[in-house]
Amino acid sequence: MKVPYIMTPGPTEVSENVRFARSRRCTNPDLDIEFYEFYKETCNKIGKFFSTKNEVRILGGEGILGLEAACASLTEKGDRVLVIDNGIFGEGFADFIKLYGGEVVFFKGNRKKQIDIKALSAFLEKDSNFKYATVVHCDTPSGVLNDIGKICPMLKAKGILTVVDSVAAMGGETLRVDDWNIDIVIGASQKCISAPPGLTILSMSNDAIECMEKRKSPIASFYCNLLVWKDYYKDKWFPYTPPVSDIVGLREAIENILKDTGIVDRHHKIAVSTRNAVREAGLNLYTEDGYSNTVTVIEIPDGIEDKNLRSFMKDNYNVMIAGSFGYLEGKVLRIGHMGENAYPDKVSYTLHSLQKSLEHFGFICKCDMSSCFLNNL
Secondary structure, three states: OOOOEEEOOOOEOOOHHHHHHOOOOOOOOOOOHHHHHHHHHHHHHHHHHHOOOOEEEEEEOOHHHHHHHHHHHHOOOOOEEEEEEOOHHHHHHHHHHHHOOOEEEEEEOOOOOOOOHHHHHHHHHHOOOOOEEEEEOEEOOOOEEOOHHHHHHHHHHOOOEEEEEOOOOEOOEOOOOOOOOOOEEEEEOOOOOOOOOOEEEEEEOHHHHHHHHOOOOOOOOOOOOHHHHOOHHHHOOOOOOOOHHHHHHHHHHHHHHHHOOOHHHHHHHHHHHHHHHHHHOOOOEOOOOOEOOOEEEEEOOOOOOHHHHHHHHHHHHOEEOEOOOHHHOOOEEEEEOOHHHOOHHHHHHHHHHHHHHHHHOOOOOOOOHHHHHHHHO
């Protein structure tokens, strides 16, 4: 199988040292006491990455597991939950809340813009009777970035627990869990962290854990029950057998991030230069503000079918970019410049490939996108 350059907004390219780490001999994680130490040390390193002293866990399942687990563990029948929605994943939190009996109340924003802080504040002045609120840091399908550094403290000041999906942002955007009063933040292995898909990482505040412990009804799940992890280290007992190779690879990827002190700045420069090149080429960005460091979303020129364009890129230039889904299906292209993808050579070649593919289908760019990108760095 010929593997293309994966320039999608997750999964991303995986570095060589992470791939090698995953090839090490496996132990029995349930019986090997040293693995409990390894797991705990890895969680502590993730805590540094999150800028938190809260409890951190690594769950055996793709990032969606973390989103559902947060809702399953916090929601009881009849709980009012605020869903802050300005994108597909923002709205998607409602499905998990309803699944566990919660009552969803939406605060809806413009899907091309970041959440309006003043409008949210005015909304909360009228109604703040919510057990918790959900918000997406970067809504991957649209590339809209929300200012959780302002949103979460505002919610917490009203006594509302905060649940943040930072799957597509953490590693490429600043994330200060403790400073920003984030009770549960969820990430995944396959985006900026640049490990293979398969793991959720999350942190839980004392307030979130206390809320789970004071429930009147049991959590209606085992695999999505975050409380089952509470005493894993003291009891030397995992709720289920951890995927050893995945966690060893994740540890290596986290080490890479902690050593890369300029990682957010690198993502920012790459993102700004990509957007500038796209504009100079005569293409339109989907997003109007709240630009993400990790994904650029481009409107498809009239008369071009996105699947044909993306297939041409893959077949002729060995580069894979993404379309989108839901209300954006067939309307936009997405370039993921996150993690191991966020380097000038990879993005430059991707833009070159995109330009040649657009030209094949009749759209002539107003500049050489690769050169524009490099000149803007």
